[in-house]
Amino acid sequence: MSIPAAARKRRDELVDLVNEARANYYQHDKPTISDADYDKYFQELVELETKHPELVAGDSPTQSVGGEASDEFGEFEHPTRMWSLDNVFDYEELDAWFARVGNHNFLCELKIDGLAINAVYRNGVLETLATRGSGAVGENVTASLEYLTCIPKQLTASKGTKFPELLEVRGEVYFSLAEFDQINLEVTATGRTAFANPRNAAAGTLRQRIDNRVAAVAEATKRAEGKTADSKQVASLTKHSDELQRATSALSRLGLIVHGIGTHEGFEIPTQSHAYELLKSWGLPTSDRVKVLKSVAEVKKYVEHHGEHRHDIEHDIDGVVIKVDSLAEQDELGFTARAPRWAIAYKYPPTVVRTRLLDIGVQVGRTGRITPRAAVEPVLVAGSTVSFATLHNGYEVVRKGLLLGDMVFLRKAGDVIPEILGPVVELRDGSEREFQMPTKCPECGSKLAPEKEDDKDLRCLNTRSCPAQLRGRLEHLGSRSILDIEGLGEKAARALLEDKIISDEGDLFSLTAEILQQSDFFVKGANRELAENAKLLLAQLEIAKTKPLWRFICALSMRHIGPPTAQALTREFTSLERIAAAPAEKLAQIEGIGQTIAESITQWFAEDWHAEIIEKWKRAGCVLEQELVESGPQPLAGLTIVVTGTMVDFTRDGASEEITSRGGKASGSVSKNTDFVVVGPGAGSKETKAIELGRPILDEAGFKILLSDGPAAALAHLGLA
DNA sequence: CACCCTCGAGTTCA
DNA sequence: CTCGAGGGTG
Incomplete structure (x- = not known):
């Protein structure tokens, strides 16, 4: 039976999608798609391969060896929630925390950079092992237990021990640096990409469906031992056995340190350190680097000591955890929406590396701004190569x-954006040369000049026809946050301009199939049929034509005008025509617009070719007016809200819209004017700032309460009434 | 005029 | 995330 070409093509697409997502997640430490999407694609691939077994090939993620993402996980709801920890990054912040909690005995321990797990023991017998997941619900990885040597399946009893009926033990699963290197050697030897760091390796190893692997071996054994077995089936058995063996071997090399308890029924303990002693006596692995310290000075000494010796430890650490030792005192301090008040993580500063500055190139942005960009000898920092x-x-x-x-x-x-701090002057040998900013635009050769006297930015003033600026404007207008035109990205923008299909953004909305067919980028095959990307672009352009006016205003790339300002203009004037006709004095009355921006707007409209863009867009059917939308209740009127980190049920833009549609202001930076800071996982400095300024912090659940029931209910949710 | 805040723009890795 | 620059306040 022959396989439909469409199935083959879809199969290839899915394989790429899933493999890429896996690589981004595990090798590069940067997830690019949601877990739900991942599962969807994976499932579709499984179904496709079930229907057409001939399509199954070695590059398919369904066949791949351990250490990578699994398909569906059983979910596990932690009996007691697994909290996150608040972070501090220097002594000032640490002192602020000490001041908040008061005098205590402090238990200090190393913060292992691994994977947090929850082990549930019933009457001393390990019943479930789960990853932390969201904190409320994790992934049930009990199937891998059999191969984990780091965790006791049964607690050891000493004389008279009565185990609690239900006991949750929290800990960190990790690879030592030595094992990590070994695992990566094995991974690369089998032709796969190395893990970016030990944490990802640990996560990948634990989060695989080992039961599927066992089943695959059983299946292959049955076939290979069948009467009609051929060499191919024997080879398949060998392959599956090898994979299983590698996976179980990796699992057996994971380490574990336990560092907490959740639910503990039937026994009481006075302190965190007593808890550790007890866990240790039951045979659970605790760290011998844990110390109970009686003063702030001693805690700081502990922090400093391990900061200096952080690389002498057998596993990665990213800081130190400090906990109030007494459980009664912990109870008194309680919890915020997301973290205990009685514990804090002191994070060591991000790693600084040395590398060579090879060259400085310049880039031309969509507004003509000239940005120097350093090319350095590629170097590994914090999990990726820069x-x-x-x-x-x-x-x-x-x-x-x-x-x-x-x-x-x-x-x-912020652990993301590479930044050059400065030169290592001692290492100069006299061959170094000074960098000169160019005087001509590298893209169009026009003269470069600051827009205004004393401006620090140099600009290419050839706004109309500098190819870099044209490309930048097209790309910008197509982006998610502006008109969200799929099919109009960097490559399409380049093709449209280079193949001279459009002369500027004015021609965009009058594009037709016939016009697109003139460009190689938008056709396929010998008879130059219209390609999928062209159909997509045309459909998306059509959809874009009726998007809200403020998006079109942003799409025009007027200087100083971004979404908030465009929205303010739209509210005031309701149509592009009225904005174009408004005198500068009138524009300057709008909050957030002063004389400079007002004049820049009127000058923009005075330019002939700008007016032409608008004419062309209108003729092509773009709706450049704002229909008055009946606004709903405005429970957030007067409130400024900042959203940071990731949400489960909202995108960033989506969250902003929820806020503005209720009369609130969605801002990007935390200040003392901020009324609420909504914090999701992965939040960084904004959360720290919010704590510093004492602004109320909501998690996603709290945010939903804020949206539906207003600020008072949200504060009540925090226990602040 | 000094300051703080907000916005805009460009941005790194696959 | 970071810098620059405009807006607004005291």
């Missing part, structure tokens, strides 16, 4: 004292 880092502007280069060829210090700001 090759470039922005330098913002020419003055930055001078201020940092950088010379081409310098060894430089580099770190990841």
